Amino acid sequence: MSSNLAFATPLRSPREDTRSTPHIEIVSSREQRKARPRVVYAVVTVAGLFALFLAQLLLSIVVSDGAYRIAGLQTEQRDLGRQQQALSEQLDLLSSPQNLAAQAESLGMVLSNTSPVFLRLADGAIVGSASAAGEGQAVIGATGSLVPNALLGDIPLVEQAAIAGGTAPGTADTAVGGSFVDPVAGAPDAGATPGSVTSNPMALPSPVTR
Amino acid sequence: MNDARKTRRRLAVAALTILAVVSLFVVRLVDIQVVRAADLNTESLSKRSVAQTTYGARGNIVDTNGKVLADSVDRFDITASPLLVNAFDRTAEDGKSKTTVSVTDAIAELSTATGAPVADITASLTKDPESNFAYVAKSVTLEQLTAVRKLGIPWTYDVLHPSRTYPNGTVAGNLVGFIGTDGPQNGLEVTEDKCVGSTNGSATYERGADGIRIPGSTVTTKEAKDGGTLKLTIDNDFQWYAQQVLAERTVELGAEWGTIVVVRVSDGHLMAVADYPSVDPNNVDGVPVTALGSRAFSSPFEPGSTMKSITVASLLDAGAITPTTQVTAPGRRDLGDGQSIKDAWSHADIPYTATGVLVNSSNTGISLLADKLADKETRRDYMLKFGLNSKTAVDFQGESSGSVPQTQNWDPVTNYAVQFGQGMTTTSVQMASAYQTLGNGGVHMPVTLVEGCQWADGTVTEVPTNQGTRAVSEAAADQTVAMMENVVTQGGLTAELTIPGYRVAAKTGTAEVADGNGYGSDRIISIAGLVPAEAPEYAIVVSFAKPVTMKTSSAVSTTFKKITTQVIKSFRIAPSDEPSPKIPVTW
Numbered sequence: 177m178s179s180n181l182a183f184a185t186p187l188r189s190p191r192e193d194t195r196s197t198p199h200i201e202i203v204s205s206r207e208q209r210k211a212r213p214r215v216v217y218a219v220v221t222v223a224g225l226f227a228l229f230l231a232q233l234l235l236s237i238v239v240s241d242g243a244y245r246i247a248g249l250q251t252e253q254r255d256l257g258r259q260q261q262a263l264s265e266q267l268d269l270l271s272s273p274q275n276l277a278a279q280a281e282s283l284g285m286v287l288s289n290t291s292p293v294f295l296r297l298a299d300g301a302i303v304g305s306a307s308a309a310g311e312g313q314a315v316i317g318a319t320g321s322l323v324p325n326a327l328l329g330d331i332p333l334v335e336q337a338a339i340a341g342g343t344a345p346g347t348a349d350t351a352v353g354g355s356f357v358d359p360v361a362g363a364p365d366a367g368a369t370p371g372s373v374t375s376n377p378m379a380l381p382s383p384v385t386r
Numbered sequence: 387m388n389d390a391r392k393t394r395r396r397l398a399v400a401a402l403t404i405l406a407v408v409s410l411f412v413v414r415l416v417d418i419q420v421v422r423a424a425d426l427n428t429e430s431l432s433k434r435s436v437a438q439t440t441y442g443a444r445g446n447i448v449d450t451n452g453k454v455l456a457d458s459v460d461r462f463d464i465t466a467s468p469l470l471v472n473a474f475d476r477t478a479e480d481g482k483s484k485t486t487v488s489v490t491d492a493i494a495e496l497s498t499a500t501g502a503p504v505a506d507i508t509a510s511l512t513k514d515p516e517s518n519f520a521y522v523a524k525s526v527t528l529e530q531l532t533a534v535r536k537l538g539i540p541w542t543y544d545v546l547h548p549s550r551t552y553p554n555g556t557v558a559g560n561l562v563g564f565i566g567t568d569g570p571q572n573g574l575e576v577t578e579d580k581c582v583g584s585t586n587g588s589a590t591y592e593r594g595a596d597g598i599r600i601p602g603s604t605v606t607t608k609e610a611k612d613g614g615t616l617k618l619t620i621d622n623d624f625q626w627y628a629q630q631v632l633a634e635r636t637v638e639l640g641a642e643w644g645t646i647v648v649v650r651v652s653d654g655h656l657m658a659v660a661d662y663p664s665v666d667p668n669n670v671d672g673v674p675v676t677a678l679g680s681r682a683f684s685s686p687f688e689p690g691s692t693m694k695s696i697t698v699a700s701l702l703d704a705g706a707i708t709p710t711t712q713v714t715a716p717g718r719r720d721l722g723d724g725q726s727i728k729d730a731w732s733h734a735d736i737p738y739t740a741t742g743v744l745v746n747s748s749n750t751g752i753s754l755l756a757d758k759l760a761d762k763e764t765r766r767d768y769m770l771k772f773g774l775n776s777k778t779a780v781d782f783q784g785e786s787s788g789s790v791p792q793t794q795n796w797d798p799v800t801n802y803a804v805q806f807g808q809g810m811t812t813t814s815v816q817m818a819s820a821y822q823t824l825g826n827g828g829v830h831m832p833v834t835l836v837e838g839c840q841w842a843d844g845t846v847t848e849v850p851t852n853q854g855t856r857a858v859s860e861a862a863a864d865q866t867v868a869m870m871e872n873v874v875t876q877g878g879l880t881a882e883l884t885i886p887g888y889r890v891a892a893k894t895g896t897a898e899v900a901d902g903n904g905y906g907s908d909r910i911i912s913i914a915g916l917v918p919a920e921a922p923e924y925a926i927v928v929s930f931a932k933p934v935t936m937k938t939s940s941a942v943s944t945t946f947k948k949i950t951t952q953v954i955k956s957f958r959i960a961p962s963d964e965p966s967p968k969i970p971v972t973w
Contacts, residue, residue: 259528262528265551271553272557273622273626273627274554274557291887291951292885292955304886304961305887319634323555323626323629324666325555325666326555326669327552327668
């Protein structure tokens with residue numbers, strides 16, 4: 177409380193004034209303390225909001241990053257799929273009968289159509305009257321392939337000389353089937369071809385599966 | 387009073403801060419919405435949603451073993467933007483040096499990569515310099531596309547262009563048909579389009595400025611639908627052999643056309659339908675228009691003596707004859723009014739049995755046998771039961787039903803002529819189907835080319851029916867086959883037709899061809915047969931139309947023997963245990 181009256185305060189030596197002014201505080205009552213708003217709630221709310229914003233930001237970053245990865249992988253998948261298709265296209269072309277016949281002829285294979293002969297795998301019996309295939313019974317023949325395939329183009333023909341050093345294919349290795357199985361000319365008695373498998377001439381080489 | 391000022395100050399500071407922040411936002415808003423609106427609008431045009439066609443793949447056509455006859459493949463069109471065509475800088479692989487690539491250099495590089503001639507590319511790019519689109523090369527393969535992409539020319543783009551290829555070329559080319567620029571043009575590609583045809587779908591998505599798809603923005607407006615796989619009964623390798631052998635012989639004989647039809651007796655499935663001339667669907671322009679389509683289905687002709695087997699079976703079934711019925715066949719039989727029928731060779735009366743009539747192919751003999759079943763309608767009905775005079779169950783594109791004239795139109799000559807295959811017409815497939823009936827104990831099975839249409843989810847549609855209809859009794863059919871065996875063992879072509887170890891039944895036919903003025907000197911020669919005769923599994927018909935070098939059916943025998951041998955090998959028919967029964971041909 178201030179007033180307009182002038183006072184004359186007696187001068188006292190500072191040393192003598194040991195009595196300090198009493199420190200007066202207003203003590204808040206319990207109700208007043210409870211009524212005061214708490215800082216921690218505000219801090220929690222704001223922090224929570226920040227956390228939410230942060231989480232959303234991170235999620236959208238991750239999702240966008242995922243979009244780039246997806247785009248990359250989809251392109252890769254598409255390219256690989258195209259490659260596979262191109263290769264299977266080539267495979268279909270190479271397995272076309274025109275190509276197989278041309279390759280077979282180039283290898284010197286002959287087709288014996290005089291009499292069909294079968295080799296029964298179960299007991300090695302030869303069914304039919306076997307005779308050696310003639311030299312001139314070409315698969316396609318002098319007239320050439322009359323069933324053209326415009327896609328074949330310049331597929332190179334396998335040279336017979338290139339495989340002369342390898343093992344002669346065992347007749348029992350390939351299944352008896354398809355159109356161009358050579359008739360077996362009295363199977364085990366044919367002269368020992370280099371690299372043929374049987375030591376016992378009466379035994380059949382067992383089929384090899386992969 | 388200090389406190390009040392302090393409160394007011396704090397409030398003022400807070401209000402000012404908020405105002406500052408809000409005004410910042412307002413300024414930014416005004417900037418975007420008003421000041422830069424036009425620029426941003428044009429920029430956003432490229433960021434709008436993109437409409438995309440999702441392609442459905444056309445279904446493959448495969449043979450009975452799954453080998454692909456018609457294949458759907460990806461091809462690419464290389465396009466360019468003539469507006470942007472210009473020289474550009476190419477960074478070398480070390481990342482440092484740059485070379486300027488001129489337009490002519492770029493065009494030359496494109497030409498080597500795609501195989502399109504330089505002149506064509508230049509013409510296409512310079513035709514309309516203001517346009518945004520021009521073709522550089524059409525339908526290039528993946529290899530060529532990769533080469534073009536490697537060049538890194540900024541004004542070229544690529545567009546997917548689904549395409550069709552036929553890896554087996556001419557094999558079954560007449561059956562499969564081909565695709566033109568407007569869609570399927572011919573053959574099974576057209577008639578089976580509801581099986582193999584696909585529909586494209588569409589989808590939209592939004593993408594960012596760098597072209598990456600914005601996640602979650604893809605909306606499929608229409609699903610793409612793939613075509614199903616069409617499975618044929620044809621055996622690819624066997625069909626090739628049939629076509630090759632047929633082509634060789636047709637050319638040798640100088641014939642106008644030739645057919646080979648092989649049918650499986652038990653269910654009427656077609657193993658091979660070979661035509662010559664035929665078409666490679668990869669190269670349709672390489673053949674004349676007459677070579678498209680399948681003559682085996684569409685060209686009816688008077689079959690000649692191969693019809694006699696059907697006549698004999700009908701007479702046996704009616705109980706009118708037995709295999710040993712005796713007749714005396716004259717060289718020429720007078721029918722009154724100056725009309726007569728005669729045999730292919732002039733001879734005196736010969737005492738033939740019914741088997742002898744068949745073995746020696748005597749027209750007069752068959753007419754005498756036919757007398758024993760006088761009713762015309764009955765005899766005609768038998769022909770219909772064998773499948774003649776109506777389209778086969780295949781209903782191939784352009785198929786003919788052949789024609790057996792109505793009995794009221796039968797003059798005295800036609801009355802007998804239809805029994806030895808003149809005065810009525812059939813197609814090669816119909817003949818094969820009739821022989822299938824003979825081999826199947828008299829039960830006619832519907833001729834089948836399509837085994838089924840398999841969809842991606844595993845369902846199979848268009849499965850053929852297994853219902854047969856009886857034409858003649860089993861005994862009649864079996865007896866006919868036995869009689870036909872004697873054609874091979876006792877006839878004039880024994881050496882040419884015998885396959886050691888196997889019993890084959892066959893009948894030859896040398897038919898005269900009408901030329902508008904009666905019959906001319908042209909012939910249609912054929913042999914129809916069944917193998918193995920003791921329990922027939924396959925019916926084979928080989929025909930050549932209007933050969934020049936040899937006009938008798940003996941010319942067919944080498945081809946018939948080759949194809950029959952191939953049937954034995956391809957379909958693994960075991961040799962016969964018992965010898966052929968010999969039926970007396972004369973009495």
